Amino acid sequence: MIRTPDQRLRVFVSSTLRELEPERRAARGAIERLRLAPVMFELGARPHPPRELYRAYLQQSDVFVGVYWQQYGWIAPGEDVSGLEDEYRMARADMPKLLYVKQPGERQERLHALLERIQHDDTASYKPFSTAEELAELIEADLATLLAERFDRSRAPAASPADTADTAATDRLPAPYTQLIGREREVAELLAWLDDSARRLITLAGPGGIGKSRLAIEVARLARERFDRVAFVALEHMRDADEVVPAIARALGVREMSDGPLADLIANARAGHRDLIVLDNFEQVMAAAPVIAALLADLPDATFLVTSRARLRVRGEYVFDVEPLGVPSDPAKGSVDEILDAPAVRLFGDRAQAADPRFTLTAENAEDVARICRALEGVPLAIELAAARVRALTPGVMLAKLDRVLPLLTTAARDVPERQRTIETTVQWSIDLLGADAGALFVRLGVFAGDFSLEAVEAIEAVGSWTADLLETLLELVDSSLLRQHDEAGMPFFSMLAPVREVATARFELGADAAVIRRAHADHYARLSVETEPLLRGTTQLAALARLQAERDNLRAGYRHLISLGEVDIVADAVWRLLLYWWIRTLLPEAKGWMEQILEAGVPLSGRTRAIALAFSSWVALLQPGSRVDQGPVEESIALFHAAGETFGEACARTVLSLACTSASPPDLHRAEQLERQAIELVVAHGDASFEGLFRGALGSVLLFQGRADEALTIFLAVLEHAIRIGDPFVESVTLTNAGWARLALGEAHPEVFARHLELSLRLGNEDGVGYAFEGLAACAILLSDVDRAGVLLGAAETARQRTGLIEQRSYITYQPFVDRMLASDRAAEFEAARARGRALSRRAALDLVLGAR
Incomplete structure (x- = not known):
């Protein structure tokens, strides 16, 4: 191109105006002495807004000169950055940048942050100066050097761009076969x-x-x-x-x-x-x-x-x-629309329809597809391979076969790279790239059933020592994407995606040291139960729950292994120590299942172990609708705990028997009160502040059923103060709902109490508490004559109870009179219609109804 005389190189000068006015004059002089054109804000007519003006100037400039001192510059209304920073950001990537900072200076914080970023810009020259005269010399010299470098590069002796670059070359991106979904x-x-x-x-x-x-x-x-x-x-x-x-x-x-x-x-x-x-x-x-x-x-x-x-x-x-695709939350808790909107489900539907055009995602198969995507943990290749199987398998049948995923996840497509024909070869591709130590550790990590902590890895490493530097080797596995690292409760945790874990597990089972490692694994999780027990109370409760939830699969695997070895006393102790975990996380039926395995193990049991098993089994039976509990096993549990000298266990067993007396037909409320008072004495002697609060609350419930609502409320309010003082959110949540029912018995509706209980239950992951909250809110709505809201909330409560399978009989006693009152009124039809709508609500919709933006 032949330039006309007025088409000189343009040098854009960026700085604050007033504080650097002498420096701007010096910069202009240096640029003009080189017969270049300075592009400066003050040199042009300005019939345009400043932002539009300097952006237009920048687009027409060839070199960027930035001069900075103390001020960050003015931030226009509606903008996030000053014009000074915006000019630097807007400078083209191919524009040479010469930057100068005046010394000394007390720089504004945002200017200091901007200069720190500029210093890390390896496409820019960055120099200090002290005076306007020094700045002029630097700019003149740097511009001359820049022009010389560009001229030298244009005539590089090795080859010119015309010689070495194929001018016909165009962008060559592979044409994808499929639409990108969920990213x-x-x-x-x-x-x-x-x-x-x-x-x-x-x-x-x-x-x-x-x-x-x-x-x-x-x-x-x-x-x-x-x-x-x-x-x-x-x-x-x-x-x-x-x-x-x-x-x-x-x-x-x-x-x-x-x-x-x-x-x-x-x-x-x-x-x-x-x-x-x-x-x-x-x-x-x-x-x-x-x-x-x-x-x-x-x-x-x-x-x-x-x-x-x-x-x-x-x-x-x-x-x-690059993370896996988003999967639906628990499909049982979400609506069909929420399931179908999940990226993993959308991918499955798209690839399944490509494999078999007759396939469509429907309300009938959505839950099965959601569970498939969750089992495959959102891994796109695994989902695509599974979706291709709809030609032979329905989602329901496919789900049943996912206990072992690898044989299912294969493809016969001839144009797929060999390493992606099966998930197993894909994983093998990554394993082959590992060093010897990392490969050995990867196989041993196959002992883990789910997420695991650094402590757990150290526990199994202690029996084998397969690596000289455990942390560095773990980092190699993380960097190779065979492990994923995250923090839980302030601790480093690791996980494997399902296909990777299955490969590791298969190789671990073949290892000569598998038995030794498995025992070390089981012993670690038994110790974890003991160490976590005191942390499940008070201010450490939420973190302890998160820790146990993160390692729940390994806890289960450890317990199963110990039972298979006949070590049932260790398992009974571990499960018993985590009583609050099972209770808060609505996992009591699982704890009962462990007890049943222990009772059926065919090995001699200590008196304490039998007491634990009987107490757990009887308590959970009371929470399962329609169960009739024989009080004999509970009586035996009390006697066994007493003989073993375990006051806490005896207090718990007496509370279970009190609950049985309350739930009996007819209820024996006098004996229930006596038993609960005895339990309180024992737990006070034991010194357990959290269970003291829970047992005092249980006594208040007995008094409430006796018709002594005023006395019950007094107890509940005292326990509430106690719970807040010791910082125990579970005791607080249980007591809030008890206090709400006492006030309802006194003719007062306080829905905010139940709403607070609901918030705490969600923080704790206490799904049972969600049902209690909806029941209390429904009763408040009935008392306030809000029939539609009452019906919807009660229906939502019934759905929540179906999810957990648990309902305390005493809870039924409190809310059923309110329901009977509505069913006997002239608004019964309206109430029942709203109740049906509530049953159909997804969990999220029901929570939004109560908590809204909270």
Whole structure:
């Protein structure tokens, strides 16, 4: 192009105006002495808003000069940043940036933060200065050097861009066979990352089959207009790191024309071009990571988007962890619409319909599909392989076969890479890349049944020592996407996706040391039960519940193994110590199941173990509708606890017997009161503040059933103060609902009490408490003559009870009179219609009805 005399290079000058007025004059003089054109805010007519003006100026400029001192600049109404920062952000990636900071200075906080980011911008020159005269000298010298460098590069001796670059090369992205589903958030976030000039090496990291390549292709496709060229480099068949740079050169259309380094040819050929280079399946050539880091410096205008099962672990890398697709929450608790909207379910439906056009997602099969997606933990490849089986299996039959997922997850498609024909080969592909220590540890981790803590890994490592540095080896497994790391209750936890875990488990079972490791695993989780017991009370309750919930599958596996060895006393003790966990998390039927296994194990039981088993079994039976409880086993439990000298156990057994007396037909409320008072004496002597509050509340309930509502309320209010004082949310939640029923018995409706109980129940994960809250709120609505709301809430309560399968008989005694009153009124039909609507509500909709935005 032939320039006319007035088309000089334009240099945009960015700074605050008043505090740097002398410096701006000096910068203008330096630019004009080089016969360049200064582009400055104060030099042009301004019939436009300032933001539009400087953005237009920037678009027409060739070089960016930034001058900074103390002030961050004015932030216009409706904007997040000042014009000063906006100008720096808007400077094109291919625009040379010369930045100068005046010294000394007391800089505003936001300017300090901006300068810290600028210092890490490896596409910019960054220098200090003290006076306007020094600034002028720096700008004049730097602009002259910049022009000389650009001229030298344009006539590089090795080859010119015309010699080395294939001008006919165009973007070569693989054409995807299928629509990308469920990744809208990830695509948007990655496109924003590509707009950030600081993020020039982005690694999409994740296990095999998670959808890294498909996501990278979609992001690159949508980002085409932002780059001069998009190059896709497939590395899946490479094993030699030396092949990577030639592959990049071919993708960019750069031809090797001399004996010089190929990286230099690429740098010369693509100088000044903003390229996006996609490197797919980089885990195959991890030794080339330093080469990519060097190219990052040689190609200052390029961005690398890498997919890999392991992180590159080089400077400048930004890792984007590709997670599984979102799966529905518990399908039993969600509506059909919520299930069908889950990304994993949408993917299953799309791929299943591609396999068999007759297949459609319906209300009838939605729950089965949701459970399949949950079992496969949202792994896209696993879901696609499973969906292809709808030609032979219904979702219901497929779900039944998912106990062992690997045989089901295969494909006969001829155009699928061998490593993706089955989930098992996909996992094997990652295992083959591990070092010896990591491979050995991976096999031993097959002992774990679900998420596991660092402490648990240390416990099994103590019996084998398969690695010199456990933390470093775990990190290798995390970086290789075979393990996933997260924090729970302030502790590091690890997990494996279902297909990975099944491979690890299968290999573990074949190991010579499997029996020793399994025993170490079981002993650790028995100890965990003992150590966690005191933490389930008071202010540590929520964290302890989260810890146990995170490791629940391993607790179960440990208990099963100990029972198989005849170590039933250890299991009974462990289960008993976690009484509050089973109770709060509505898992009491599971605890009863352990007790039944212990009683049926055919091994001698200690008196304490038998007492625990009888107490648990009797208590849970009382919570299961329609059960008739024989008081004999509870009486025996009390005697056995007493003989063993365990006051806490005896207090619990007496409370269970009190509950049985209250629930009997007719109820024996006098004996129930006596038993509860005895229980309180025992637990006070034991010194357990949480159970003291729970047992005093149980006494208040007995008094309430006796018609002594005033006395009961006095007890409940005292217990509520006690619960808040000791910081125990479960005692507080139980007492709130008791106090709400006492007030209802006195003719007062306090729905806010039950709403607070509901909030606490949700925090605790106490699904049983949700049912109690809805029942109390329904009774309040009846007392307040809000018939429609009462019916809806009672219907929602009934659905909640169906989910848990539990209902305390005493709860029925309190709310049923309110229901009978409505059924006998002239608004019974309206009430029943609302009740039916409430039963059909999803859990989320019912909670929204009560809590709204909360």
